[in-house]
Amino acid sequence: MSNIEATPVASAGASSVSTTGWGTEARQSFGLAWPLIVAQLAQNLLFTTDVVLMGWLGPKYLAAGTLANAFLMPFLLFGVGIIGAVAPLVAQARGARNIKAIRRIVRQGFWAAILVATLLLPIVLNIRPVFALLGQDPEAIALAESYVFAGAWMLYPALGIIVIRSLLAAFDETRMILLITVLGVIVNALVAYTLIFGHFGFPRLELRGAAIATGCVNLVMFLCMLGYALRHRRFKRFHILTRFWRPDWSHFRAIFRIGMPIGLTVLAEVGLFSVAALLMGRLGTNELAAHAVALQMASTAFMVPLGVGLAATVRVGIAFGRGDRDGIHKAGWTALAMGTGFMAMTCIIFLAIPQTLVGIFLDRTDPANTVALGLAATYLGIAGIFQLADGAQVVAAHALRGLSDTKVPMFLAIIGYWAVGLPIAYVLGFVLNWRGTGIWLGLAAGLAIVAIVLVARFAMRERLGLLRTVPLDGSTPAH
Structure with a gap:
């Protein structure tokens, strides 16, 4: 990948020597991370x-419902991983x-x-033949299909x-x-309760109601975030929808070049848990x-290091963009x-x-749940x-993404999850x-193996050449 696409360089006169101490970095990282942490917890609360x-x-x-999400979520999160390249x-x-x-x-x-969603849609709608091939219960397949179709x-x-x-x-x-995101949790709870059980004059839709509620809340959240980005004075200057039809193929390719490995990394992990659900x-x-x-x-606990990881991508990415080696070091290890x-804890x-x-x-008082509870x-x-x-691997992966390092972590994740974790599980x-x-x-x-190799990769980032575009002397990187 070219330096222009993968590594935006500091403008003339930009400071590339870090003056941030560990305490300051910790405060700035936490200030950026805690709303993302709570937002991730709230996002997870939607499904909870x-x-x-x-x-x-x-x-x-x-x-x-678990089977339906075991099928749908890997594809959704694969798309999220690809589009997640926008953040670094x-x-x-x-x-x-x-x-x-x-x-x-x-x-x-x-x-x-838009492209990724359009390509994924026909795939996720083929849930029935896939689950039938995997020998799942026919009644469960029918219910799961109703959820996905809705x-x-x-x-x-x-x-x-x-x-x-990513922009915000x-x-x-x-x-x-x-x-x-908190608004989304409230909307989801109200709409899901109403549609699942048929309250307030609405029909009882059961699993279909849960799916419809999830779609509606995502639409509401997207429109709220988009409206904020279009109207707030800090973001209006970017004119993100002006001449929307005009392509910029170098950045379009950069998103897929960086994002595809991220998506495959996410798919490797989520796919492992989905296969576990099938087993x-x-x-x-x-x-x-x-x-x-x-x-x-x-997964609820996982939302906290995930939020920290999202902040690490931003902190490491900003330091990388301005050519700040010390900033990269402190941002990554603080997040870890x-x-x-x-x-x-x-x-x-x-x-x-x-x-x-x-x-x-x-319900612990229902005898039918005794075995499942144990x-x-x-x-x-x-x-x-x-x-x-689990916490170490997700933060390390996100710190590496701030350096646009996604291909090798992808292969490491696939090996750790599928060549180690799945065979051991079976x-x-x-x-x-x-x-x-x-x-x-x-x-x-599988998680332990991936955590070890990703943390080691971030620790060895200079020896591995991940900072080769960042000057050793702290000078402004050349265009």
Whole structure:
């Protein structure tokens, strides 16, 4: 990739020598990260709300909803990963004070979002033949299909949100992202409750109602973020929708060149968990419902280091754009300390009170839930063990994205998840007959391997040539 596309350079006279101490970096990183953290938690709460409501319908509906999301989410997050390339590109352009590049990156981000959503839509609508081939229960397939058919259109606004969020985050407007996401949680809870159970004169749509609510809330959030970006004086100067039809092929290609490996990295991880859900489905409804509950708790905790990672991409990207080696060092390691520190606390909580936590999702007084509750508590205890690895790998991956380093991390993730994690999960779960416990131990092994290699790669970034465009003497990079 050319330096112009991948590494916007500092304008003449821009300072490229960091004057930020560790304490200042920690405060600035936390100030940028905490709204993103809460926004990620709120974003996860959207699905958590649906999981709780589907659980109220019964284990059959919860299992079907889990299957539907196990199929839909990998494709959605693959698209999110591709469009996520807008974040480091805008951050690098800001660090280089390249206003024209910011405008063009955002516009081409919308182009990429529309293209990716259009390509993914027909794929996700083919859920029935895929699940039938995988031997899933016919009733569960029918229910899962109803969910996907009702909500697949959410791909368009969901990917559009990533473009606007990347712009806002690169300019430290993360509180607005938080406010809009919280608004989305409220809208989702009201609409989902109304449509799932048929309240206030609306028909009872059950799983279809949950899907429709998810699509509606994504549309509302996208329109709110877009309106803010178009009207706020700080962003009006970018004119992101003016002459929207005009292509900028260099930036369009840059988004896919950087974003495709990100998308495949995300797909490798999410795909691993989706395959785990399919394996759980072969063990039985109780195992699958328990897996859904434990995974929801683990993914809720994961939102915190993910938010830290998003901030790390911005902080590292800005430092990279202005040619600041020391800033890159401090931004990356500060984020790693924050992310793994939080996950150490969640590890303790998961190990200490698993029964209490899983009781939030399944009625502990209903005898029909006894087996699922016990299994969910066991899986959550294992999830607590790999919390540190999960936090470290996501922050390290995002820090590397700030350097536009995405291809090698992609291969490392694929190897770690699919050549290590999945085989271990299958052998322990089915060959040794450890069932769900073995599957979760395989997930833990895959995460641990990826965490080790990605943190090591960030630590060795100079020896690996990841900073070759950043001057050693702190001078302004050459165009």
